[in-house]
Amino acid sequence: MTDPPESRHSRGAGSTSPRPSPSLWRRGFVALLCFWLVVPLLLKGEFAQDALPFVVAGDLAERDPASVYSVPERSIFDVNENFRARLCNELVPDEPTCHRLAVPFVSTPLVLPLARLAAALGADGGSLLLRLLAAVSLAGGMELLWRKRAASWSGAQPVMFLLAFMITPYAVFTLAFGQTSPWMFAAACAGLGGRDRRFTVLAAGLWVANIAARGFPALLVALPVRLRHWRPVGYAAVWGAAVVAVAALTIPGETIQPFIASSRTLANHSYGNPYNVSFANLLHTFIPSLGPGALVGAGIVGAFAIAVGSWLGPVARLDADAQWATAWLVLLVAVPLVWWHYGWLMIPPLVLALGPGTPQRAWAVVVCAVGGLTSLLAGVNGTAGGQIVQSLALLLAIAAVVWLSTHAGQSRAQLAS
Numbered sequence: 001m002t003d004p005p006e007s008r009h010s011r012g013a014g015s016t017s018p019r020p021s022p023s024l025w026r027r028g029f030v031a032l033l034c035f036w037l038v039v040p041l042l043l044k045g046e047f048a049q050d051a052l053p054f055v056v057a058g059d060l061a062e063r064d065p066a067s068v069y070s071v072p073e074r075s076i077f078d079v080n081e082n083f084r085a086r087l088c089n090e091l092v093p094d095e096p097t098c099h100r101l102a103v104p105f106v107s108t109p110l111v112l113p114l115a116r117l118a119a120a121l122g123a124d125g126g127s128l129l130l131r132l133l134a135a136v137s138l139a140g141g142m143e144l145l146w147r148k149r150a151a152s153w154s155g156a157q158p159v160m161f162l163l164a165f166m167i168t169p170y171a172v173f174t175l176a177f178g179q180t181s182p183w184m185f186a187a188a189c190a191g192l193g194g195r196d197r198r199f200t201v202l203a204a205g206l207w208v209a210n211i212a213a214r215g216f217p218a219l220l221v222a223l224p225v226r227l228r229h230w231r232p233v234g235y236a237a238v239w240g241a242a243v244v245a246v247a248a249l250t251i252p253g254e255t256i257q258p259f260i261a262s263s264r265t266l267a268n269h270s271y272g273n274p275y276n277v278s279f280a281n282l283l284h285t286f287i288p289s290l291g292p293g294a295l296v297g298a299g300i301v302g303a304f305a306i307a308v309g310s311w312l313g314p315v316a317r318l319d320a321d322a323q324w325a326t327a328w329l330v331l332l333v334a335v336p337l338v339w340w341h342y343g344w345l346m347i348p349p350l351v352l353a354l355g356p357g358t359p360q361r362a363w364a365v366v367v368c369a370v371g372g373l374t375s376l377l378a379g380v381n382g383t384a385g386g387q388i389v390q391s392l393a394l395l396l397a398i399a400a401v402v403w404l405s406t407h408a409g410q411s412r413a414q415l416a417s
Contacts, residue, residue, distance in 0.1 A: 025157035029146060032164045033139040039175045040131035044124060047095050049103060051118070051130035051178025056087045057105035058119030058126070061112050065254035068112070069262040070104040072269045076276075076337070079104050091123040106266065107180070109259055110212035110243050112251045130178040137182035138171055138344075141189035145351045148191075148321060156354060159364045166371035167347070173378045174341050183210050184217070185344040188328040191321030192224055192232045204235035212243050216335055223327045226311070227320055267336040268292045274387045278338035279303075282391035285384075296336050303334035310402055317408040322352035326401050332394055340381045340390055343374045346397035353404035366400050 022030075060068045060083065067082035079087075079102050088098035105115070118126030142164055150156040174182060187207050193200025210217040224233050270276045271284040271292060279302055280295035290298070307330050310316075315326055325348035332338050332345060350367050373393055380386030 023154070023157055025161045026146075026150075029142075029150075029157070029161045029164050032161075032168060033142055035168070036139045036171050036175070037135050039172055040128055040135050043131060043176055044128055046127075046176065047092065047097065047101070048127035048131065048176070048178035049101050050180070051127040052087060052091065052123065053083075053103055053105040054107075054115045054118045054130055054178075055091060055121075055123055055126035056083055056119075057107075057112060058115030058117065060086060061116055061119075061251055061255060065252040066258055068105060068109075068255050069258035071258070071261050072104075072265050074269070076266055076269045076273055077103055078269075104262070106262070107213045108215050109251055109255045110247045112255065113246050116250065127178050130180070131175050134175055134179060134182040137186035138174070141182070141186040141348070144186075144189040144191075145348060148189075149351055149354050153354070155360060159367055160351070162368050163347070163351070163371040166368065167374055169375040170343075170378050173375075174344070177341070179339075179341050180213050181339065181341040181344055183213060184328065184342070185348065187217070188325045188345055188348040191324050192227075192229050193235075194321070197231075200231055201235050204232045205239050207232070208236050208239035208243060211240065216331065217328075219331060219334075220324075220327050223324060227323070229320060267296065270337045271295060274382050274384050275339065276337055277340055277342070277387055277390040277394065278336055279333045279391060279395070280336045281338075282388065285388060292336075299336060300334045303330055303332075306330050306333060306398060310398075310405075314402060314405040314408065318353065318405050319355070322349060322355075322405075325349040325352050326398075329394070329398055329401070333398075338391075338394070340378060340386075343377065343390065343393065346370050346374065346394065349401045350397065350404070353401050353408075355408055357407040358404055359407060363404060366404065370397060370400075 057068045064082055067080055067086075070078055070080040070083055072078040083104065084099065084102055087102055088095070092098050107115075118129050120126075121129055142160075146160050150160045183206065187203070187210050190199075190203040190206050193203040207217060207220070221233060221236075224230070270278070271281055272288075273281065278299065280299040283298055284290060284295055307327070310326070310330065311323075315323060318326065325345075329345045329349050332342060347367075347370065350363075350370055354363050370393075377386060377390050377393065380389070
């Protein structure tokens with residue numbers, strides 16, 4: 001692929017030519033993102049399975065801190081009685097499926113200040129808040145991908161429109177649940193911030209938000225350290241200190257021990273669960289004799305082997321943003337509990353793999369195929385066959401990024417935002 005003729009790097013700094021009007025692809029792309037942003041309003045009042053635990057946790061953090069977390073005894077979906085009573089008997093007493101669909105709060109105590117805000121807004125208001133945060137994360141992430149690639153190469157514009165169109169069902173499904181996985185998507189799309197100081201601060205904040213929600217994204221610090229990108233690490237440290245300080249001032253210490261106990265047993269009950277699409281659960285499907293310790297170890301070793309092999313090889317030729325997005329995807333191999341909606345992390349590295357030397361048609365086919373696959377797989381979520389296919393899809397997405405990166409040119413910075 002030749003260098004994009006429309007790249008802003010090829011235009012003279014003193015050019016006074018009028019700014020071209022948005023293409024039809026651009027207008028369609030923006031219209032789809034606007035629809036995503038409206039979806040939370042259309043869903044107002046609908047049962048938000050993954051947002052409501054935030055509301056309950058925020059309320060119990062003040063009233064009954066020991067009940068914020070549930071220690072699973074049989075299933076990862078076990079919910080303690082105080083949590084269930086607050087959710088199903090008080091918040092949504094008219095929801096007939098609540099007792100069957102109730103899920104525990106599993107985020108770290110660092111995110112409980114946000115949960116308290118959601119609780120203050122009530123069931124509908126708190127769910128709307130979480131859904132709006134998810135919608136902004138998805139739409140914002142897609143807009144960043146457009147600016148990083150399609151804005152510089154017009155040939156990518158129809159592909160980005162088709163991608164947004166094909167993943168719209170996936171977006172609506174994700175927003176209906178009120179999930180926080182879109183935060184990871186936004187952070188993966190944001191990259192390491194580049195030369196823009198203000199954007200680096202924002203990117204670091206998105207990274208820290210995901211650390212507060214899940215913990216494991218903290219391991220990604222290895223990449224900016226390897227690349228000697230110290231600025232995002234520094235800003236992330238400041239953001240982290242601020243988050244810890246706010247949590248320490250507003251959240252009772254009684255939540256920490258139950259969180260540790262819950263986390264210790266959560267992974268042990270995740271194997272064999274059809275909703276878990278992790279690499280470790282995939283191994284368990286084919287080798288059920290492996291214990292939890294061996295499965296966790298296999299996931300960590302697998303992720304480390306992929307990372308070392310990839311970054312010693314072609315992935316190191318990608319720009320920093322593409323490497324950052326790829327690191328998010330590779331990290332999922334080491335995580336023992338991966339939900340179906342983590343599939344959002346397949347999209348940023350594949351889109352950002354575009355650059356000088358990338359086979360245009362192959363890139364377009366791969367990106368659109370993944371877009372269609374994510375929406376299709378959401379429909380088989382929770383089935384044994386769907387769990388296997390979703391797990392394999394994550395591994396195939398990594399392989400596709402590595403393959404596309406073998407064609408990476410040395411002038412990839414021309415496409416960086």
